[in-house]
Amino acid sequence: MARSFVLFILVWCFSGFSFSVQADEKKQRSFKIAYAESWAPISVxxxxxxxxxxxxxxxxxxxxxxxxxxxxxxxxxARAQQAVISGEVDAFITTPTAERLEFSHASQSVVFPLRFQPIVRKNSEEEFGFKSEIDITTTLKSKRYCDVLGNGWAKVFYRKKKLKYLVVPTLDVCLKHLAQGQIDIIIHAEPVATSFIEKLHLKKELKVLPIIMDSSPEFPLLVSKKSPFGQAFIDSFDQTLVHIKNEGLWERLITSPPSVTK
Structure with a gap:
């Protein structure tokens, strides 16, 4: 009887210790996020x-x-998406297509809006004449536009506007053409365009206008269905993001260079 009692105590103590260790491990588990490795300044x-x-x-x-x-x-x-599918990482931030929702759960709140805005030459006719998106198909219809090969957003955007545009390999080519007067307008993701303008030392020549295209994509957090972070995590994430937005911190974080907001 005494031996059984001692055995019971040992099992109980070990079980309590094991549960405590598991709880600590679960508490300390990191949330792993996949990013595009060459998308400065958004992720690099x-x-x-x-x-x-x-x-x-x-x-x-x-x-x-x-x-x-x-x-x-x-x-x-492409590898980032596979990492989410397999559960190698817990999540990524991107467009919630039907295909992606087959292997992930989306947050309700928008994490990051990729705002497409016009870039023009300073003191140009386009700077003063571009007042809203509707101008693209009216007063600015005859202007020369440019974008990058492989930009699916631009392809759909210009097709819907029934406009032709110059396609070049990289954004820096578009920006140099714009500065030299070979084209008139670029409509591109603002953070990326601003980063390129600074690297090319074209801040004196070019200006990003504060006009956001209606079709600019908005990205939620997509959490892998194989992740141990389930719906309770997503609900808490949404609530936290709402608070940060209400405080005004979110807008500062998504519109300022990382070195400035730290």
């Missing part, structure tokens, strides 16, 4: 060395407010 860097607007935003929401450690992982974009 391979493996676990990723910086940019999105990593900083995720740290502010998940790590600082929700108390869950965050790991950032940079991949070529």
């Amino acid at each position: 860097g391979a493996a676990d060395n990723v910086t940019g607007i999105l990593p900083q935003l995720m740290e502010s929401i998940i790590q600082e407010r929700m108390g869950i450690p965050v790991e950032h992982h940079g991949f070529p974009w």
Whole structure:
């Protein structure tokens, strides 16, 4: 009888210790996020060395407010999606297509809006004449536009507007053409365009107008269905993001260079 009692105590103590260890491990588990490795300034860097607007935003929401450690992982974009499908990482931030919703759950709140805005030459006719998106198909219909090969958003945008545009390999080519007067308007993702303008030292020549295209995409957080972070996590994430938006912090984080907001 005494031996059975001692055995019971030992089993009970071990079970309590095991549960405590498991709880600590669960509490400390990091939330792993996949990013495009070459999308400056939104996300840049391979493996676990990723910086940019999105990593900083995720740290502010998940790590600082929700108390869950965050790991950032940079991949070529196709590889990033595969990492979410397999459960290698917990989530990524992108368009919630029907295909992606087959292997992930989406947050209700928009995490990051990719705002497409016009870029023009300073003191040009386009700077003063571009007042709203409707001008593209009216007063600015005859202007020369430019965008990058492989930009699916631009392809759909100009097809719907029934406009032709110059297609070039990279955005820096478009920006140089614009500065030299070879084209008149570029409509591109504002953070990316601003980053290129600064790198090319064209801030004196070019200006991004504060006009956001209606079809600019908005990205939620997509959490892998194989992730241990389930619906309760997504609900908490949504609530936290709403609070950050109400405070005005979210807008500052998505519109300022990472080095400025830290």
